[in-house]
Amino acid sequence: MSLQALKQRALKNPDVKSEYEKLENEFHFIDQLIGMRIKAGLTQQQVAEKMHTQKSNISRLERGNANPNWSTLSKYAQACGFELTLTVQRSSST
Amino acid sequence: MSLQALKQRALKNPDVKSEYEKLENEFHFIDQLIGMRIKAGLTQQQVAEKMHTQKSNISRLERGNANPNWSTLSKYAQACGFELTLTVQRSSST
């Protein structure tokens, strides 16, 4: 599934759309996950192998309401040939 | 043998290198966590209250070999008045 497709599908749900602002962060980093894999030209199966896990777990990570730990994020990125950095900025609102 | 030389020699071992980078990453983002709190001028107790948890858990997060999930990272950042972004860059080596 493409990034656009993911977003568009999510936004078709009105509730989801109303919650979009709140969840934007989560959608964002899931998009980044998928984006890394797509840019790397890898299948879930291939990423799973590099992470020494199963493709179903990769699917869950990309589709479920993921709350992965840092280790999982790093491994996924590394499997796709990327590195992660945690960027911090002062919160504008809230 | 100097420390530098020792370090460089050690890093030629791929296993050691990956371990080292892993540790470096963890140190890095833990530093960022503490940095956020210090810049915000907050105590662990205060952050704990904003996160609706205990100060001992904050200490563990900052001192233990932490592998927090995204939700915990976000809450911590928000409690300190910051927002987190996952930054992705192509892996140079590996």
Added chain:
DNA sequence: AGCAAGGTTATCATAGATGATAACTTCACA
């Protein structure tokens, strides 16, 4: 039609992250 690749979903077990409480050390200060 059959077949395989890519992805999704369901389920279970287990490891480990988090929540909660208590006791402890330092340090600063009255």
Added chain:
DNA sequence: TGTGAAGTTATCATCTATGATAACCTTGCT
């Protein structure tokens, strides 16, 4: 002195992310 604030450590319970397996759905191809 001692009193409180700040942080650390230990421990236990609970929650949940992850690992693993299997069945399923599309889609594209022959």
